[in-house]
Amino acid sequence: MLLDMKHWKHVFKLDPDRELSDEQLDRLCVSGTDAIMVGGSSGVTFENTVDLLARIRRYEVPCVLEVSNLEAIVPGFDLFFIPIVLNARDPQWIVGHHHQALREYGAILDWQLVRTEGYIMMNGQSTAARITEADTALDAKDVEAYVRLADRLFHCPVVYIEYSGTFGDMELVARCKELVREARLFYGGGIDSPDKARKAAQSAHTIVVGNAVYERFEQALATVQAVQSN
Amino acid sequence: MLLDMKHWKHVFKLDPDRELSDEQLDRLCVSGTDAIMVGGSSGVTFENTVDLLARIRRYEVPCVLEVSNLEAIVPGFDLFFIPIVLNARDPQWIVGHHHQALREYGAILDWQLVRTEGYIMMNGQSTAARITEADTALDAKDVEAYVRLADRLFHCPVVYIEYSGTFGDMELVARCKELVREARLFYGGGIDSPDKARKAAQSAHTIVVGNAVYERFEQALATVQAVQSN
Numbered sequence: 066m067l068l069d070m071k072h073w074k075h076v077f078k079l080d081p082d083r084e085l086s087d088e089q090l091d092r093l094c095v096s097g098t099d100a101i102m103v104g105g106s107s108g109v110t111f112e113n114t115v116d117l118l119a120r121i122r123r124y125e126v127p128c129v130l131e132v133s134n135l136e137a138i139v140p141g142f143d144l145f146f147i148p149i150v151l152n153a154r155d156p157q158w159i160v161g162h163h164h165q166a167l168r169e170y171g172a173i174l175d176w177q178l179v180r181t182e183g184y185i186m187m188n189g190q191s192t193a194a195r196i197t198e199a200d201t202a203l204d205a206k207d208v209e210a211y212v213r214l215a216d217r218l219f220h221c222p223v224v225y226i227e228y229s230g231t232f233g234d235m236e237l238v239a240r241c242k243e244l245v246r247e248a249r250l251f252y253g254g255g256i257d258s259p260d261k262a263r264k265a266a267q268s269a270h271t272i273v274v275g276n277a278v279y280e281r282f283e284q285a286l287a288t289v290q291a292v293q294s295n
Numbered sequence: 296m297l298l299d300m301k302h303w304k305h306v307f308k309l310d311p312d313r314e315l316s317d318e319q320l321d322r323l324c325v326s327g328t329d330a331i332m333v334g335g336s337s338g339v340t341f342e343n344t345v346d347l348l349a350r351i352r353r354y355e356v357p358c359v360l361e362v363s364n365l366e367a368i369v370p371g372f373d374l375f376f377i378p379i380v381l382n383a384r385d386p387q388w389i390v391g392h393h394h395q396a397l398r399e400y401g402a403i404l405d406w407q408l409v410r411t412e413g414y415i416m417m418n419g420q421s422t423a424a425r426i427t428e429a430d431t432a433l434d435a436k437d438v439e440a441y442v443r444l445a446d447r448l449f450h451c452p453v454v455y456i457e458y459s460g461t462f463g464d465m466e467l468v469a470r471c472k473e474l475v476r477e478a479r480l481f482y483g484g485g486i487d488s489p490d491k492a493r494k495a496a497q498s499a500h501t502i503v504v505g506n507a508v509y510e511r512f513e514q515a516l517a518t519v520q521a522v523q524s525n
Contacts (some may be wrong), residue, residue, distance in 0.1 A: 147448065151394070156386040163448060164381070168440035176447050210398035217406050218377065218393060220450040 068127050068143050070180075070222065070249055073099035074266060075292045077285075078131070078253065078275035081117045082108030089282060094124035096289040102146065102273065104131030106192040114139045131182070135166050143178070149219065150184045151211045154198040182223040183215025188254065191229030205237050212241045216248040226269070228254025230276055232261055239268035258284050259291035266292045298357050298373050300410075300452065300479055303329035304496060305522045307515075308361070308483065308505035311347045312338030319512060324354035326519040332376065332503065334361030336422040344369045361412070365396050373408070379449065380414045381441045384428040412453040413445025418484065421459030435467050442471045446478040456499070458484025460506055462491055469498035488514050489521035496522045 075098045079085065082105050085093075094101065101121050103114060114130070114137045121128045122141070130142040138145075147166075150158040167174075185208060186194040189201035203211075208226070215221040224245055226238055232255030242250040252269030256262050257277035265272040272292060277285035305328045309315065312335050315323075324331065331351050333344060344360070344367045351358045352371070360372040368375075380388040397404075415438060416424040419431035433441075438456070445451040454475055456468055462485030472480040482499030486492050487507035495502040502522060507515035 149448075151390055154386060156384060156389055159386055159389050160381055160444060163444055164437070164440050167443045167448075168436050171440050171443045179448070181448055206398050207394070210394050210401050213397045213401040214390060214394055218379075218397075218409070218411055 068100075068129075070100075070144075070271070073249070073271045075262075075289055076100045076102050076129075076251075076271060076273045077278060078102045078104060078273050079117060079121075079278065080105035080108075080275070081110070081113035081137075083279050085278070087120070089278075090120055091124075092286055093278065094121060094126045096286055097293050098126065098289050099271075100127040100129055100143075102129045102131050103142070104133055104146075106133065106196060109134050109137045111137050111139060118142065132166070135162060135169070138166070138170070145179050146182050146223065147179060148182045148184045148225070149215070149221065150186060150193075150197045150199060151215060152186055152200045152203065152207075154200055158197040180223060181219065181221040182225045182251070183211070183219055183221035183248070184225045184227055185211045185215075186227055186229070187233060188227070188229040188231050191227075193227065193229055205240070208237060209241060209244060212244050212250075216245040221248055223251050224248040225251040225253065225273075228252075231255045232265075235264055235268040238265070242269055256288060257281050259287045262288035262291045298330075298359075300330075300374075300501070303479070303501045305492075305519055306330045306332050306359075306481075306501060306503045307508060308332045308334060308503050309347060309351075309508065310335035310338075310505070311340070311343035311367075313509050315508070317350070319508075320350055321354075322516055323508065324351060324356045326516055327523050328356065328519050329501075330357040330359055330373075332359045332361050333372070334363055334376075336363065336426060339364050339367045341367050341369060348372065362396070365392060365399070368396070368400070375409050376412050376453065377409060378412045378414045378455070379445070379451065380416060380423075380427045380429060381445060382416055382430045382433065382437075384430055388427040410453060411449065411451040412455045412481070413441070413449055413451035413478070414455045414457055415441045415445075416457055416459070417463060418457070418459040418461050421457075423457065423459055435470070438467060439471060439474060442474050442480075446475045451478055453481050454478040455481040455483065455503075458482075461485045462495075465494055465498040468495070472499055486518060487511050489517045492518035492521045 131146040186199035253273035361376040416429035483503035
């Protein structure tokens with residue numbers, strides 16, 4: 066069965082390097098979220114990724130690996146998301162790691178399971194922006210140009226506007242959603258309450274709730290209902 | 296009318312910064328080549344591009360602009376090829392210039408006419424490789440990984456192996472042709488005789504004859520017949 070992302074409104078992003086109790090994981094997996102995305106900016110290893118996958122696999126929820134580390138490509142996920150960081154200054158994060166991965170696994174990869182994400186890093190203070198040396202001094206026209214580039218030049222099925230821990234400019238996100246023709250617009254950053262989830266879901270196709278899971282668990286859990294009941 | 300590149304076997308690449316007599320241009324345009332591609336690594340301006348386009352437009356041959364310079368985007372071509380230099384060390388040649396162009400023209404562009412080319416620069420001595428700071432220390436597995444990346448991750452309709460002025464490794468090119476699923480494999484470099492054209496055409500889907508037009512005109516012209524009579 067191939068997953069259809071077209072109906073995804075809500076995704077939890079879980080970090081293999083951070084702790085969740087079995088009870089918390091259970092509540093997330095049966096929450097009604099459309100998918101669990103596994104990924105993180107640092108400390109992701111094969112071991113902690115395979116461990117988290119095994120725990121999520123007890124549930125029916127679709128489970129996606131966002132690949133950020135060649136050493137941590139674990140088989141058995143429903144989809145593999147490959148980030149292309151469009152505003153990275155270091156080309157390793159645009160094509161370099163991808164090239165290295167394809168050099169190793171290109172011949173054996175099941176391409177049906179691979180999806181590119183055209184990432185736009187918006188928060189220069191975030192770990193991800195620092196690692197990728199992202200140019201975050203972007204005005205609205207810059208962001209819109211990256212959205213078009215990801216959608217129409219690179220044919221990314223996911224265009225991902227990532228504010229990492231801060232709540233973004235929802236007017237800009239909404240304009241970007243109008244620009245994409247084939248891609249689905251993902252928004253992530255600062256969604257730590259049902260109210261913010263609702264606002265973000267009005268602007269993006271799919272919202273991603275990450276940090277809040279670890280910092281404000283009950284609020285994070287309540288974002289599902291806020292979005293899915295719309 | 297939209298052009299179908301699927302049947303292209305032979306292309307002449309003409310440099311707006313180099314000279315051709317009217318008689319030479321006439322013979323190229325009625326030669327039976329599948330298309331004329333206009334582009335160059337240096338000295339390309341709006342003026343010399345529009346001038347060359349006007350001269351080619353008197354003929355029926357399809358005419359494509361390979362965009363290498365934002366200042367030289369001239370309307371009126373049948374297609375616009377956008378190079379993505381996969382092995383560039385300078386990210387400007389992977390996404391930067393593209394982003395800048397979309398910032399300016401993204402809203403008014405006719406996307407039906409745009410095609411990406413996933414470029415692999417093979418000759419470190421060439422002007423193009425020096426400008427893009429290409430990493431040309433590639434073994435066969437590296438090249439194959441870039442081919443897969445262009446074809447399957449970036450969905451480039453053209454994957455272009457460019458040996459710029461030297462005749463490449465035809466066994467490697469032939470293997471790369473077998474790897475692409477959706478793209479057409481273009482080969483360019485060192486085709487300055489009918490014999491080399493024939494060999495290259497056995498390995499790639501489409502061969503590009505460039506420098507030879509300016510250096511060995513009659514031999515360059517004879518490459519068309521060598522390929523099209525196969």
